[in-house]
Amino acid sequence: MTVIGVLLLIKFMSPERKKVPPNPPGIPLLGNINTLRKETMLSTMRKLHKQYGDLFSINIINQRLIFVGGYKTTYELLVKKGDVLGDRPNFLTKQLLRNAGVFSTSGPLWKEHRTFCLTSLRSLGFNKGNLQTRIIEEIEYFLAEVENTHGQPFDIQDLVSKSIANVISALVFGKRFELSDPTSAELCLLLNAIFQSTVFHSPIFIFPFLKHLPGDLFGSKKLMKKVNQIFDIICKILDEHRSTFDENNIRDFIDCYLKEQKKKNEAYKEHTFSDEQLLSTLVEFFSAGLETTSTAIKWGIVYLMHNQEIQKRMRKEIENTIASGRLPTLEDKPKLPYCQAVCYEVLRLGNVSPTTSPHALKHDVTLNGFVIPKEAFLFIDLDSINMDPKIFPDPFSFKPERFLSEDGKVTGTEKICAFSMGRRVCLGESVAKMELFLFMTSLIQRFEIHNEAGKLLPSLKGNFGLTYTPQSLAASYKKIF
Template identity: 40%
Template sequence: MGKVSLELKIKEEISILLVAIKATNGEPFDLQPLITTSVCNVICNIMWGNRFDHDDEQFKILMKALNDEFANFVSTGLLNFLPWLRHIPPFRKLMQDTIRNERLIFEVLKKNRDLHVENFDADNIRDFTDAYHNEIQIEKQKGRETTFKDDELLYVVWDLFMAGTETTSTTMRWAMLFMLKHQDVCRKVQAEIDDIIGRGRLPNMADANKMPFTEATIMEIQRLGNIVPLGAIHATSEEVQFRGYTIPANTAVMSNVTAITMDPAFFSNPDKFCPERFLDENGHVIKNEALMPFSVGRRVCLGESLAKMELFLFFTSILQNFDVKLPDGVMEPSFEGIFGVTWMPKPYRIRICARE
C-alpha cells in the first residue's frame, strides 16, 4: 500500500473519529476507546483491506482481547523469566486469561486469513494478507524452502496489531494531556493550522513540512511522553564488547531510553515541556539524534513512517476542529502513568469542544 493510499485510509478513519468526538457535545469522556479503535482500524485496513464499525461484534472481541493483553503485559512478561509462577495465584488466572484471549484473537485472525485465501486472485492484490499469500504461492511454485507460511502470517498480523495500535493511541493520549496543560502551545499549534491549512479541509501530509511548530510540538510530546522507556528487550546472539564491558552471548539487553531523553547534556531543562527546543532561531526544525522514540539500529520500529503520519494527521485534525478542556471542577490534568506494554497515562476524562 503506497503512502498516498495509506494517507487516505487514515483520513477516512479521522473523519469518522471527528464525528464521534463531536457527538460528545463537549461533555467529559475518555478518549481511549475511540482513538484506539481508529488506529486499530488503520491496521485492519492495511492487513485485510477493510475497517470495522465501532460496534461490530468481531471487532469488539478483538479490541477487548487486545486491551486485556496490553493491561496484563508486565505480569505475563515476568513469566518469561520465572515460568514456574504460572502455577501460583494470581499468575495462574492471568495465564489462563492470556491463553483464552490469544485463542479469541487467533480465531479472528484465522477467519480473516481464510476468507482471503478463499477469494485470492493473484492479479488483484488487495492488501498485506493477499501480498503475503502471493509470496507463499510464488515460493511454492519455485519449489523453494521459505519462511513465508500460512501460520506464520497469523503471527505477523498479530505482531503488527500489537505493535501498531496501543503505541499510537497512547502517544495521542499523552498529546491531549500536554495540550490540556499547555494551552499556550495548543493555541500556537492551532494558529499554525489555521494559517497553513485553514478550516475548510482536513490536514494532509504535504502540510507537515510547512508547520515547524506543530512538528516540534509532536517531537516534544514524544520526548516527554516517552512511551517506550526501556525500548524492546533484545538478546545478544554472540559475545559483544561494549565500552569496556563484555556482554556474553544470549544475554537479555534493554536500552534505558529515559536516561537519554532526560539528560540535560542532550535536552536542557529536560523536565520542561518546550517544543521550541526543536526549533532554531529562524523557526526551522532541528533534528536531535538523542530523540529516539522509535529506537535506532537494525531493529528500529518498522512502523515509524506510518506512526509519524498518524500522529501528525490525528493531532492536527483534532486541534483544527476542537479545543481541549478539563472537566468542570478539575484544576490540573494528571500526568500519572501506568507501565503496561508502554508507559501510558492513567485513564482520564477530557472535554473536546467545537472551536469557535
C-alpha cells in the same frame, strides 16, 4: 514451596558469571527479584542509571538482565556493533507469538520476512499518498464521533484505539470496521489489557516454564488466554479474506502474502511463507501498530490539556496555513513547524516504550569497559535517552520549542529515541509519525480540548506495562467549526 524449590535448584545449577555491569544488592539466591516492580519500574530504572551510569545489571534467580542506556552507549551497541545482536532470547513473547512472525524471530527468517513486509507495505502505499488518504478518511470518522459528544466530557481513549486499529485494518485487511463493531472493540480491549497487565521484566517473561506450574501465580495462563483470543479473532478474519483472494487483484498485505506464498509453493518444496507465519505477523501488526501509535496520541491530548497556550499556538499556525478549513495533510507539514515540534515532544516525553523488548547476543561483547555476556537478556532503556538533561534540558517539561531553531525550523529531532535504532528499529516508525501528526493537527484544528469542569487535570504519571499509558483521559471537546 514448589515454585521456590524449582527456582533455587536453577540457582544452584547456574554457572559462575563473568564480570558484568554493576547491579544493586539483592536477596540471597533470589537476587533482585523485588527490584523491578511494575508500579515503580520507571523511577527505579532512573535511579539505577543515576547510580551506575549507562549500564547496570539486574539478577533474577539465575538470569541476568542488562540495561543499556544513554544515547552514545546505545548507538555504540545497536548501530556500530549491531551485528553482535542475534536471536531473541528464550522469552515468553516467542511462545505467545508461536515462534513465528517478525518481532520475535531472527536470522534468515527474520531478514526475509522483514524485507518482504517493508516491500509489500511500500507497494500498497506505505509512506505514500494512498496511506495518507486512508488515514484522513479514518480521521473524518473519528472527528464525527468526537462532534457527536456535543462538548460533553468523555474518555477518548477507546475511540483513539479503534480509529488506529482501522488504519491498520485498511492496510492489512483492505477494509475498516464500524466504530461500533464488536470485533474491533474486543480486539482493542484484549490488546489494551495485555499491554497494561505486565512488563517485559516480569518473571513470567523471563522464565517461560512458570506457565507449567500448578495455578496461575504469575498470571501467565491468563495472559496466554488473551493472546489466543486475539489469534482466534484474526484467524477468522484471515479465513474470510482468503476465500476472496485473487492474485490479479492485490488489495492489501494479506493478498501480497498469499501471492508470495503461492509462488513459493510452486517453486520450492520447503519455504518459510507458512500460514502460521502469516497469522503471527498479522497479530504483530495489530499489537505493535495499534498500541504504540494510539498511546502516543493519547499522551499528546494529555499534554495539550495541561498546556492550553501550546494548543492555541498550534491552532493559530494551522489556521494561518490552511485557510479553507480542509483537514491538514502531509503536504502542509513543512508549513507547520510548530505542530511538528509538538508531535516530536509528544514522542519524547510521552515515553510510550520506556524500554525495548529483550535482545540476545551472538557472543560476549565489551561495552564501556564492561563485558556483556552472551547469555544475558539485554534491554535498551529508551527513557534514559529521551529524558537525558544533557540532551534535552529541563526534560520533564513539555517544551515543543526545544525542536525549533531561532528561525523557526524543526531541528534536533535525531536524538529522540522513541522507536529504538539500528537493525531492530520499529518497522512502523514512519507510519506512526504520520498518524500522530495527522490525528493531532486535525483534532486541534476542529476542537478546543478542555478539562472536565471541577475535575483535576489528567495525571502526567502513566501506567507502566509493555507500554507506558495515560491513566485516564476525560475531557470535553468544544467544536470550533
